[in-house]
Amino acid sequence: MSQSIEERLFTIRYKADDKSHLVIQDQLVCATCTDKPCNFFCPSDVYLWHDQERMTSVAYESCIECGTCRLACPYYNIEWVYPKGGYGITYKYG
Amino acid sequence: MADERFDAIVVGAGPAGTAAAYTMAKGGLKVALIERGEFPGAKNIFGGVLYRKQLEDLLPEFWKEAPLERTIVEQRLWVLGEDSVVTLGYRDNRFQDPPNCWTGLRVKFDQWFASKAEQAGALPIYETVVTELLRVDERVVGVRTDREDGDLHANIVIIADGVNSLLGKSLLLHREWQPDQVSLAVKEVIALPKQTIQDRFNLEDNEGCTIELIGQTAGMAGLGFLYTNKDTLSLGVGVMVNDLREKRIKPYQVLDSVKRHPMIARLIQGGEVKEYSGHLIPEGGFDSMPPLAGDGWMVCGDAAQMVNAVHREGTNLAVTSGRLAGETAIAAHRRGDFTYHTLDAYNTAVKASFIHRDLKKYRGVHGLLGSGDSEQLFDKFPNALNEAIYQMLLVDGVSKKQKQKVAMRLLREAAGGNMDLLRLGIKGWRAMNG
Numbered sequence: 001m002s003q004s005i006e007e008r009l010f011t012i013r014y015k016a017d018d019k020s021h022l023v024i025q026d027q028l029v030c031a032t033c034t035d036k037p038c039n040f041f042c043p044s045d046v047y048l049w050h051d052q053e054r055m056t057s058v059a060y061e062s063c064i065e066c067g068t069c070r071l072a073c074p075y076y077n078i079e080w081v082y083p084k085g086g087y088g089i090t091y092k093y094g
Numbered sequence: 095m096a097d098e099r100f101d102a103i104v105v106g107a108g109p110a111g112t113a114a115a116y117t118m119a120k121g122g123l124k125v126a127l128i129e130r131g132e133f134p135g136a137k138n139i140f141g142g143v144l145y146r147k148q149l150e151d152l153l154p155e156f157w158k159e160a161p162l163e164r165t166i167v168e169q170r171l172w173v174l175g176e177d178s179v180v181t182l183g184y185r186d187n188r189f190q191d192p193p194n195c196w197t198g199l200r201v202k203f204d205q206w207f208a209s210k211a212e213q214a215g216a217l218p219i220y221e222t223v224v225t226e227l228l229r230v231d232e233r234v235v236g237v238r239t240d241r242e243d244g245d246l247h248a249n250i251v252i253i254a255d256g257v258n259s260l261l262g263k264s265l266l267l268h269r270e271w272q273p274d275q276v277s278l279a280v281k282e283v284i285a286l287p288k289q290t291i292q293d294r295f296n297l298e299d300n301e302g303c304t305i306e307l308i309g310q311t312a313g314m315a316g317l318g319f320l321y322t323n324k325d326t327l328s329l330g331v332g333v334m335v336n337d338l339r340e341k342r343i344k345p346y347q348v349l350d351s352v353k354r355h356p357m358i359a360r361l362i363q364g365g366e367v368k369e370y371s372g373h374l375i376p377e378g379g380f381d382s383m384p385p386l387a388g389d390g391w392m393v394c395g396d397a398a399q400m401v402n403a404v405h406r407e408g409t410n411l412a413v414t415s416g417r418l419a420g421e422t423a424i425a426a427h428r429r430g431d432f433t434y435h436t437l438d439a440y441n442t443a444v445k446a447s448f449i450h451r452d453l454k455k456y457r458g459v460h461g462l463l464g465s466g467d468s469e470q471l472f473d474k475f476p477n478a479l480n481e482a483i484y485q486m487l488l489v490d491g492v493s494k495k496q497k498q499k500v501a502m503r504l505l506r507e508a509a510g511g512n513m514d515l516l517r518l519g520i521k522g523w524r525a526m527n528g
Contacts, residue, residue: 002350008282008370015132041338043280043345043372065137066372067258068278071271072339081260082130085240086221090136093283093326093369094200 020060107134110395110412111254117420119214135204148410161202163323164302174309175480234390259397267384273336275378281330284365309476315468380457458525478508
């Protein structure tokens with residue numbers, strides 16, 4: 001009964017803001033980052049590196065607000081704040 | 095909201111903040127309880143187990159009305175091999191009366207708990223993010239929120255904004271948690287009929303069971319858990335963020351591998367995943383605790399790294415720290431002094447409590463896990479232990495003496511030799527008895 005991450009995130013109610021609460025400060029830093037660990041450690045697959053565009057995309061609408069990226073990005077290149085009051089995730093069980 | 099003035103503002107309506115707000119409101123203070131979620135608990139998850147003692151200190155016999163899941167009568171520890179398990183457990187009906195602890199779900203529980211603070215008179219201000227602390231010189235005098243005209247003033251601000259504690263960071267209490275000071279836990283709530291859960295876990299009525307899981311975390315320092323709720327199971331796995339960063343494995347893939355383990359798969363079979371969730375757990379322990387009080391502020395719960403990872407206790411430390419901060423605020427209010435001079439009493443109270451004592455006992459555990467032994471402790475050992483017991487129990491004509499030799503060799507090899515086995519043993523003992 002393993003599910004894809006999309007199916008998993010579908011179980012959470014989101015109210016997404018128009019504006020991202022997660023911002024990559026400098027895409028050049030991502031370009032020089034060899035491991036790009038954010039592409040792995042995020043529990044909701046928010047970050048993805050695109051080779052052609054040479055940029056990290058940020059699917060902030062999927063963020064579950066855990067804070068892992070804030071302190072695990074080796075270059076502290078992710079500006080992280082909470083979504084606006086009442087926005088973001090709302091759990092049903094918790 | 096402009097020009098509103100409070101005796102105390104609490105940031106965060108989790109167990110720590112709510113306990114503080116409840117204590118102060120009951121003591122007659124004018125309190126605001128601020129929460130960024132749609133309602134208290136909206137953003138909160140835990141394993142999770144709720145303990146009686148510390149909540150009872152605030153709300154006698156709360157369990158007669160609180161939304162709790164099952165009363166835990168049995169706690170098991172499973173050391174997972176690849177397809178096998180070494181089990182250890184303890185069951186005792188004395189844990190029913192008085193109840194020792196329950197499984198719980200935070201969305202229901204936190205809302206209920208916060209309603210108690212509201213009934214006591216705390217003003218709920220939900221769907222509101224505190225963006226910064228208002229300061230005059232070094233003194234905290236209020237908060238700035240993301241509402242229009244959203245400044246609120248108070249004599250005391252209690253910071254209970256959880257593990258990420260951006261407010262604690264703004265006070266430079268911590269520069270930033272290091273990846274080895276936190277674990278990332280991911281969890282699923284899996285629905286099954288009540289009777290199926292009771293049959294599979296050998297339970298009746300409201301009895302509950304918890305299983306802690308060691309092993310099969312891809313060599314990362316971490317633990318899994320499988321807890322019985324009324325008609326759901328909580329299954330999760332938490333791993334240290336520094337290990338996770340190195341391994342390049344997605345957290346939910348670690349959860350998947352635990353779900354596929356034959357011993358777990360049969361327990362969750364046929365269940366429907368109702369919710370996926372994730373949260374950081376502060377695991378730096380004693381030596382990561384920040385200063386707890388200053389001029390006009392105190393910090394409680396996860397924001398102060400108050401988690402006993404060895405005993406998976408957290409909410410109870412949070413509740414007690416909130417209560418102690420609340421009591422300190424009441425004393426400060428009476429005295430009319432809100433400087434560090436008075437609020438330092440909170441420090442003293444925490445030091446005299448089980449929070450300080452328990453975290454101090456295990457202060458070495460953080461160093462043990464951060465010292466590069468994760469692979470041995472959480473992968474090689476569990477596998478070696480399973481294999482050793484398989485060999486001991488297999489009747490195949492090999493002499494018992496020879497079997498014992500093989501078992502010891504397996505454990506020794508997992509540690510990397512006799513001296514390393516001894517070293518790990520001593521280090522482990524010291525870490526648990528600081």
